[in-house]
Amino acid sequence: MTTIELVQVSKKFGTLEVIPPLDLKIETGEFVVFVGPSGSGKTTLLRIIAGLETASSGQILLGGKDVIKLPSAKREMAMVFQSYALYPHLTVGQNIGFPLKMAGVARAEREARVIKIAETLNLSPYLDRRPSALSGGQRQRVAIGRAIIREPRAFLFDEPLSNLDAALRATMRLEIMELHHKFNATMIFVTHDQVEAMTMADRIVILNQGRIEQTGSPMELFTHPVNQFVAGFLGLPRMNFIGGEFAKSYGVKTIGIRPESIALSSGPAAIDHPKFSVEVGVIERLGADSFAHISDSSLGKMTMRLEGDSPIRYGDRIMIELNPEQFYRFNAEGLTIGSPIIRPITSVHEGVVTTINNKKRKRL
Amino acid sequence: MAVNNPAHEFHDKLIQPTLELDRQTNWASRLMLAPAVVLLLVWMIVPLAMTIYFSLLHYQLLDSDRTYFVGLDNYQFFVTSLGFLTAIANTVILVASVLVLTIAGGLGFALLLNQPIWGRGFVRILAIAPFFVMPTVSALIFKNMFMNPISGIFAHLAILIGIEPIDFLGLYPLQSIILIVSWQWLPFALLILLTALQSLDQEQMEAATMDGAGALTRFYYIVLPHLWRPLVVVLLTETIYLLSVFAEILVTTNGGPGHGSTNLTYLIYARSLLQFDVGGGSAGGIIAVILANIVAFFLMRMVGKNLE
Amino acid sequence: MKIVMVYFKKGLVTVAAWGLGLLIFVPILWTVLTSFKTEEEAVAPNLHILNFSWTLENYIEVQARSDYFHHFWNSVVISFGSTAIGLVIAVMAAWAMAFFPRRNTKDILSWMLSTKMMPAVGALIPIFLIFRDLNLLDSKMGLIIIMVLINLPIMVWMLYSYFKEIPLAILEASRMDGAGLWSEVTLILAPMALPGLFSTGLLNLILVWNEAFWTLNLTAADAAPLSAFIASYSSPEELFYAKLSAASTLAIAPILIIGWFSQKQLVRGLTFGAVK
Numbered sequence: 001m002t003t004i005e006l007v008q009v010s011k012k013f014g015t016l017e018v019i020p021p022l023d024l025k026i027e028t029g030e031f032v033v034f035v036g037p038s039g040s041g042k043t044t045l046l047r048i049i050a051g052l053e054t055a056s057s058g059q060i061l062l063g064g065k066d067v068i069k070l071p072s073a074k075r076e077m078a079m080v081f082q083s084y085a086l087y088p089h090l091t092v093g094q095n096i097g098f099p100l101k102m103a104g105v106a107r108a109e110r111e112a113r114v115i116k117i118a119e120t121l122n123l124s125p126y127l128d129r130r131p132s133a134l135s136g137g138q139r140q141r142v143a144i145g146r147a148i149i150r151e152p153r154a155f156l157f158d159e160p161l162s163n164l165d166a167a168l169r170a171t172m173r174l175e176i177m178e179l180h181h182k183f184n185a186t187m188i189f190v191t192h193d194q195v196e197a198m199t200m201a202d203r204i205v206i207l208n209q210g211r212i213e214q215t216g217s218p219m220e221l222f223t224h225p226v227n228q229f230v231a232g233f234l235g236l237p238r239m240n241f242i243g244g245e246f247a248k249s250y251g252v253k254t255i256g257i258r259p260e261s262i263a264l265s266s267g268p269a270a271i272d273h274p275k276f277s278v279e280v281g282v283i284e285r286l287g288a289d290s291f292a293h294i295s296d297s298s299l300g301k302m303t304m305r306l307e308g309d310s311p312i313r314y315g316d317r318i319m320i321e322l323n324p325e326q327f328y329r330f331n332a333e334g335l336t337i338g339s340p341i342i343r344p345i346t347s348v349h350e351g352v353v354t355t356i357n358n359k360k361r362k363r364l
Numbered sequence: 365m366a367v368n369n370p371a372h373e374f375h376d377k378l379i380q381p382t383l384e385l386d387r388q389t390n391w392a393s394r395l396m397l398a399p400a401v402v403l404l405l406v407w408m409i410v411p412l413a414m415t416i417y418f419s420l421l422h423y424q425l426l427d428s429d430r431t432y433f434v435g436l437d438n439y440q441f442f443v444t445s446l447g448f449l450t451a452i453a454n455t456v457i458l459v460a461s462v463l464v465l466t467i468a469g470g471l472g473f474a475l476l477l478n479q480p481i482w483g484r485g486f487v488r489i490l491a492i493a494p495f496f497v498m499p500t501v502s503a504l505i506f507k508n509m510f511m512n513p514i515s516g517i518f519a520h521l522a523i524l525i526g527i528e529p530i531d532f533l534g535l536y537p538l539q540s541i542i543l544i545v546s547w548q549w550l551p552f553a554l555l556i557l558l559t560a561l562q563s564l565d566q567e568q569m570e571a572a573t574m575d576g577a578g579a580l581t582r583f584y585y586i587v588l589p590h591l592w593r594p595l596v597v598v599l600l601t602e603t604i605y606l607l608s609v610f611a612e613i614l615v616t617t618n619g620g621p622g623h624g625s626t627n628l629t630y631l632i633y634a635r636s637l638l639q640f641d642v643g644g645g646s647a648g649g650i651i652a653v654i655l656a657n658i659v660a661f662f663l664m665r666m667v668g669k670n671l672e
Numbered sequence: 673m674k675i676v677m678v679y680f681k682k683g684l685v686t687v688a689a690w691g692l693g694l695l696i697f698v699p700i701l702w703t704v705l706t707s708f709k710t711e712e713e714a715v716a717p718n719l720h721i722l723n724f725s726w727t728l729e730n731y732i733e734v735q736a737r738s739d740y741f742h743h744f745w746n747s748v749v750i751s752f753g754s755t756a757i758g759l760v761i762a763v764m765a766a767w768a769m770a771f772f773p774r775r776n777t778k779d780i781l782s783w784m785l786s787t788k789m790m791p792a793v794g795a796l797i798p799i800f801l802i803f804r805d806l807n808l809l810d811s812k813m814g815l816i817i818i819m820v821l822i823n824l825p826i827m828v829w830m831l832y833s834y835f836k837e838i839p840l841a842i843l844e845a846s847r848m849d850g851a852g853l854w855s856e857v858t859l860i861l862a863p864m865a866l867p868g869l870f871s872t873g874l875l876n877l878i879l880v881w882n883e884a885f886w887t888l889n890l891t892a893a894d895a896a897p898l899s900a901f902i903a904s905y906s907s908p909e910e911l912f913y914a915k916l917s918a919a920s921t922l923a924i925a926p927i928l929i930i931g932w933f934s935q936k937q938l939v940r941g942l943t944f945g946a947v948k
Contacts, residue, residue, distance in 0.1 A: 052844050072847040085845035089863040102850035146849065156848075389853055393772040400765035400828055401780065407821045408787050411795035418797060473692060481686040487693035489932050493700050496931035498882040498899045501920045504906060505699050509706065509913055515715040517702070551696070552942070559939045560947050597943040608791050611884035611899070615906045629793045629885075636797050637889065649794040660789035664782065 001028050001186045002063035002153040004049060009058035011044055011210075019044060019210040021058060026154075029184040031177075035197035035233070036207035043158060045207070046190045050156050051075050062153055073102070078147035079156040082163065084139045086131040092142050093118070093127035099150040117145045137168045141175075148179065154186040161196065173200060194234050198222070206230050228334035231256050237291055239328065240302040246274075252337060256328035259291060262304035265319040273321045278302075280316045294320070412653065418646035425640035438647035442635070445644075447623040451631040454538055458545070458627055459606040465546040467598060470553025471591075477554075478561045488558065495551040503615035506544045507533060537617045537625035544612050549605075553598050560594040561587070600663045607656055628652050700924070707731070707917035714913035730918035738901075740919060747897035747923075749812050750887075751880040754819035755873050761820070762827035763869065767861075769828075770835035771843065781832065784825040785944070792822070792885050803890060810892045818890070819880045826879070827872050830941040834868025871937030874930060878938070881927045898923040 004026040011019040019041045026032050034042040047053040049060060051072035059066045067075050078099070086095050093114050100110045118124045121141045131139055140160060147155055157176070161169045177200055180187055191197055197204050198218045206213040206221065206229075214226045218234075225231035231239050235258055242255045265275050281293040283306070290306040304320065312318060329337045422434045442448060473491065477484055494502065510516050511532040519529035532540040564587065572582050610629050613619055619626035619634060626634070632652060636645025694701075706714050713724045734740045769777045799818070800809070808814030838861065846860045887900035902923055905916050931938065939947050 050844075050848060052847065072844070073850045073852055076850070077848065079845065079848040081841045081845060083839060083841050085839065085841035087842060087846070087860055087864075098846070098851075099849040102846075102855060146845075150850070389772065392853065393768040396764035397768040397780075399761045400784070400824060403761065403821060404784055404787050404824060407795075408790065411798040412790070414798035414801075415794055473689075476685060476689050476692070479685045479689075480682050481689050482682070483686070483690070487689050488935075490693040490697040492931070492935065493697055493928060496878060496882070496928045497700065497924045498902070498927075499884045500888075500899050500902045501923055502699070504902060504916060505703050505920060507906070508916060509702060510699065515913070547696070547699070555935065556939050556943055556947055559936070563947075594943060594947045597946050601942060604788055608793065608885060610793075611888060611903070614888060615903050629791065632793045633796065633889070637800065642797055642801075646797050649791075649797060652791045653794040656789055656791045656794075660786065664786065664789075 001184060003028050003061070004154055004186065004188070005059075005061040005064075006045075006049070007059040007061065009045075009048060009055045009060065011041070011048060011053070012056040017210070019048075022210075022212055024205065024212065024215070026186060026188065028186055031180050031185075031187045031189065031200060031202040032205060033197040033201035033203075034188065034190045034205050034207055035192065035194060036213075037233075038192060039209070040207040041210035042190045042192075042207045044210075046156055046158055046188060049188065050077060050079050076150075076152055077154045077156055078150060078152035079158065080140075080143045080147050080160040082159040084131070084143045084160075084163075086139060086142055086146075088131055091128050091130060092123060092134070095131065095142055096123075096145040096149055099146060103150060113149055114145075117149050121145050136164050137172065140164060140168075140172055144176070144179070148183065151183075154188065157187065157189040159191055160189075161191070162193070169196075176200065195236065198234065204234075206233060224336075225328070226336055228254060228256065228330045228336075231328055231330075231336070237303040241330075242299050242302075244298070244300075246298060250324070250327065250329065252329040253332045254330040254334070256330065257302075257322060257326060259303045260305040261323065261326040262302065263321050263323065264306070265321040270321075270323075273323055275319055275321045277317055277319055280312055280314060280318060283310075283312065283314060294318070415646045415649045415653075418642050419650050421643045421646075423642040423646075425642055434643065438643045439651070442644050442647045442651065447626055447631050450623040451626045451628045454623075454625065455607065455627040455629075457538060458542060458609060459603060461542045462546050462549060462606055463599065463602055465542070466549040466553045466602065467595065469546070469550045470598070471557055471595075473550075473554050474557040474561055477558055488555075492551040492555045494548050495555065497548065499548065499609075499611040500615055502548055503544055503612040506540070506547075507616045511540055533617055534621065537621065541609075541612055541616060541625055544616070545606065545609055549602055552602065556594050556598055557591060560591055564590050596666050600666070603659060603663060607652075607659070628655070700928075703917045704921050705917075706914055707921045709914050709917075711912070711914045714917070730914045731922070734915050734919045734922070737915075738904075738919075740901075740922065743896055743898050743901040744922065746812060746891075746895055746901075747881055747899070750815050750819060750895075750897050751877050753812070753816045754823070754880050755876045757816065758820045758824055758827050758876055759869060759873055762824060762831050762872070763865075765828050766831035766835050767857075770832050770838075771840070781829065784828055788822075788825050796889060799886075800889065809890060810894045810896075812895045814890060815887060815895060815897070818886050819883065822883075822886070823876050823879055826941065826944070827876055829944040830872045830875065831865075831868060833940070833944065834872070835865060837868075838864050871934060871941060874934045875938055875941035878927050878931055878934075 006022065006024045008021040008023060009019070010017065010021040034045060036042045044053060048055045051067070051070060055068060058068070060068050062075065062077075087098065090098065093111075096117055097110045097114045100113060105113075114127070115124070118127055121144065123138065123141055123145060126134060126138060131142060134142065143160070160176075161172055164172060173196060176187075176189075179185065189196070189200060201218055203215060204218055204221055205215045208229055214221055214230045216224075221230055222234050225234070228241070232241065237259050239256045239258050240262070242257070243253065247253060247255045276296050276299060278294040278296040278299070281295060281301075283293070284291045285308065288308045290308055290310055292304050292306050292310075292312060293301065294304055295301045306312060331337050419438050420433060420435060421431055422437070423431045477488060477491075481487070497505075508516065510518050513519050513529045513531040513534070516529075518532065522529040530536075568586055569582060572586055577585070608629050609627060610633065613625055613627065613630045614633075617625045619630045623631075628648070629652065632645050632648035635641050635648055639645075707730055708726045708728070709724045710727060710729070769781065803809045803814050806814075808817075842864070843856060843860060846856045851859065881897075882899060884899045884903075887897050888903060891897070891900050902919060905912065905919060
C-alpha cells in the first residue's frame with residue numbers, strides 16, 4: 001500500500017480544459033471518495049491516476065515516485081470497473097487469477113491463491129463458470145477478487161455499485177468497507193451517489209466542473225460546507241435554499257436549512273424564530289420518517305422532515321418555525337459565511353438517508 | 365443532479381470511445397492500418413490511372429506496335445457507337461427493374477414471414493437459397509432448363525395449358541435477364557428486411573395498438589421508419605452489384621440479340637476483350653466509373669446519414 | 673370461435689408463405705432432381721418429378737469428361753486462400769481503427785467502402801494487361817490477389833463492427849491487471865473477437881466462391897474455379913441437362929450449406945453492421 005499524490009495534474013481535450021491543475025494527497029490506508037455530478041471530472045481524474053488516460057500536465061507520485069510516464073500495466077494498481085469488465089471467455093477462476101498470470105506467478109501458487117480469494121468472497125462454487133452465468137452481485141465480487149489477488153499498491157473503484165439493485169448495493173458497500181479495514185488498503189472510490197460517499201469515506205473529495213470544491217471527512221463536509229454547492233450536494237433530502245427578502249433580512253444572499261431543521265410550531269415560538277403558515281403538498285412516508293413537500297409564497301418550495309406516523313395530510317395547512325441558529329448563510333458568490341450551530345446528528349438519520357436513496361433509485 | 369453543460373457532454377463523448385495511446389501502441393496501430401490502406405489505395409489509383417491513360421491512345425491489342433495518342437477520340441467514338449445508348453438504357457432498366465422487384469417482393473414476403481406461421485425457419489431457408497447460387501449457375505439453369513423454347517419447363521407448361529411456347533431469351537432478352545437477376549437478389553432483400561423486422565420492438569407495436577393505431581397506421585409510422593436503414597443498405601448494396609451484372613448476360617445471351625441485352629459492363633467487356641480495342645474499352649471504362657460515381661455520390665449521402 | 677379464427681388465419685398465411693418459398697426454391701430443387709435423371713428423362717416433356725430412374729451416372733460423367741474436381745479444387749484454393757490473406761490484413765486494419773480511432777478514422781472507413789463503388793469493368797483492361805505481363809493470367813495466385821482486393825472493404829467493415837462491440841473497459845481491465853500489448857491482444861482480444869472473425873471469413877468464402885466477373889475474364893482451363901468453368905456448359909453439343917444439373921449441384925451445394933448455417937452473420941456482414 002502506498003500514498004498517492006497529485007501535483008498540478010490537469011487534463012485538456014484540445015483547447016477545452018476539463019480539469020484545471022489540482023493538487024491532492026492521499027495517505028496510505030486512506031479511503032477517499034471522489035464524488036460529484038456527472039461531468040465533474042471525477043472519473044477522468046481516477047483514470048488519470050490509473051494511467052488509462054494521460055494527464056496534460058503535472059505529476060502523479062506513488063509512494064513519492066513519479067509514475068506519470070508509466071503505462072497502467074506497470075503502475076501496480078487494481079481497478080474495479082462500473083461494468084465489472086470481466087473477461088467473458090475466461091472462467092471465474094481464470095478471471096481472478098489473470099493479474100497473477102501477468103505477474104508471472106507459477107500456476108500452482110496462482111491456483112492456491114485463487115481458491116483462497118474465492119473463499120473469502122463466497123465464490124468457491126462458481127470457479128469453473130463463465131461470468132455470464134453469474135448474477136450481478138457475484139460478478140461484482142469476481143471483479144473485486146481480481147483486484148485484491150495481486151495485493152496492489154492501491155485500489156481504484158469506478159462507480160462499481162451503480163449497476164446493482166438497492167439491497168445488493170448496501171451489502172457490497174459493507175463488503176468493500178470490510179476489505180478496506182482488512183487490508184488497510186489505500187482506496188479511491190468514484191461515485192455520484194452521495195450516500196455511498198457519506199457512508200464509506202474516510203475523506204470525501206467533492207468535485208465540480210473539474211475543480212475540487214472541498215475535501216474533508218463526511219461529517220466535516222456535512223456540517224461545515226464551504227459553499228452552497230457542497231451544502232446542496234450532501235444530505236438527503238437536499239438542503240432547502242431560501243433567497244429573496246427573507247435572506248436579505250439576515251444580510252445574506254441565500255439561506256440554507258436542512259429538512260430536519262424545520263420544526264412544526266406548537267404554541268408560541270422563541271422570540272427570534274420566524275414562523276410561517278405553509279401548505280403541505282406530497283408526503284413521502286418512509287416508516288420512521290416522512291418527508292413533506294411544503295410551499296409558501298415568501299419561502300418558495302421546501303422539504304421538511306416529519307415523524308413517520310405524523311397525521312399531517314396532503315393539502316393541510318401547518319405552522320412551521322425556523323431556528324436561525326441552524327441557518328447556513330451564503331453570500332452572492334455562494335460561499336458560506338460563518339458556521340451554523342448544528343444539532344448533533346444521530347445515527348438514526350444516516351439510516352434514514354440510506355433508505356430514501358434506495359427508494360429513489362428503485363423508482364428510476 | 366446532472367449538469368447539462370455542453371462542454372462536459374463533449375468531454376464525456378471524448379473519453380468514452382478511445383483508449384489512451386502510449387507510443388508503442390500508437391505505432392503498432394498505424395502499422396496495422398497501413399497494409400489495408402496501401403493495398404486499397406493502389407487498387408483504386410493504379411488501374412484507374414492506366415485506364416485513363418489508355419483511353420487517350422489508339423491502342424489495339426493485336427496491333428500494339430501502332431499505338432499513338434488520339435486525345436478524346438475514343439470517348440467520342442464510344443459514346444456515338446451503335447450500342448452505347450442502348451447499353452445505357454439497358455443498364456438503367458436492368459438496375460431499376462431489379463431494385464423495384466426485389467425490394468417490393470422482398471418486403472412483401474418479409475412481412476408475410478413475420479406473421480405467425482408454421483415452419484417459418486424452413487420457409488426462410490428455402491427462400492434465401494437463390495442468393496447462394498453463383499451467377500453462372502443460375503443463368504445456366506434458367507437458360508436451359510426453364511427458358512429453352514423446346515425443352516425448358518416453361519415451354520412444357522405452355523404446351524400443357526395449350527399456348528405457344530415463348531422463346532424468352534430470343535424475344536425478351538432483357539426481361540428474361542431481369543427475371544434471373546431478380547431471382548438471385550430477392551432473397552437478399554428478404555433476408556435483410558426480415559431480420560430487421562424481427563428486431564422490431566414489440567412493446568412499441570403493442571403501445572401503438574393500445575393507442576388505437578390500425579395495421580396500416582402501424583406499418584406507416586412504426587414499421588417503415590424502422591426498416592428505413594436496412595432498406596437503404598439493401599438499395600446501396602444491390603445497386604453496386606447490379607451496375608456490374610456480367611456473368612448472367614455472358615452465359616445467356618452474349619448481349620444479344622443485337623445489343624438487346626447489352627449493358628454498359630458487357631459493352632466495355634466486348635470492346636476490350638472481344639474486339640481487342642484497348643483504347644475504346646478504356647474510354648468506356650472511364651465513362652462507367654464516372655456514372656457509377658454519380659450514383660455512388662447520392663447513395664453514399666443517404667447511407668452516410670444512416671450508418672452510425 | 674376466436675381461437676378457430678386465429679388458427680384459420682395462421683393456416684392461410686402458412687400456406688401462402690410455403691407456396692411462395694417453394695416457388696422461389698423450385699429452380700434449385702429442379703436442378704438437384706434433374707442431376708439424378710438420365711438425359712432422356714431430363715428433357716422429356718411429361719415432367720417427371722420423382723418417378724424417374726435415379727442414377728449417379730451424371731456425376732461420374734461430369735468428372736470423367738471435364739476433370740470437374742480440378743476446378744472444384746481451384747474454387748477451394750481461391751476462396752480459402754483469399755479469405756485467409758484478407759482476414760489477416762482486415763483484422764489488423766479493423767483493430768487499429770476500432771480501438772485507436774483518430775480524427776480521420778470515419779473518413780478512412782467510408783473511403784474504403786467507396787472503393788467498392790468502382791465498377792470492376794473500369795479496371796478490367798489494366799488488370800488484364802498487368803496480369804498478362806506478370807504471367808498471372810489463368811493463375812490461382814492472380815485471382816486470390818483480386819479477390820482479396822475486392823472484398824477487403826467489406827471484411828474491414830464487418831470486423832470493425834464486431835470489434836466495436838468489445839467493451840473497451842475489458843481491455844482497460846487487462847492493462848490494470850498488468851497485461852502488456854501482446855498479452856492484451858493474444859489473451860483477451862483475440863478470443864473475444866473469434867466469433868466475428870469466423871463470420872467474416874464465412875461471408876468472404878461465399879462472396880469469393882460465387883464471384884464471376886473476374887474469374888470469367890482472368891482464367892481459362894488451368895485456374896478456372898467453378899464459377900467460370902460452369903460457363904463452358906453454356907454452348908452444348910448434345911443432350912446435357914442432367915450433366916449440367918450434376919455440375920451445378922456440386923458447384924452450389926457447399927456454399928448453400930454454409931450460407932444456410934450462417935444467415936445471421938451474413939445479414940450483419942452484408943449490411944456493414946447496420947442490421948443485426
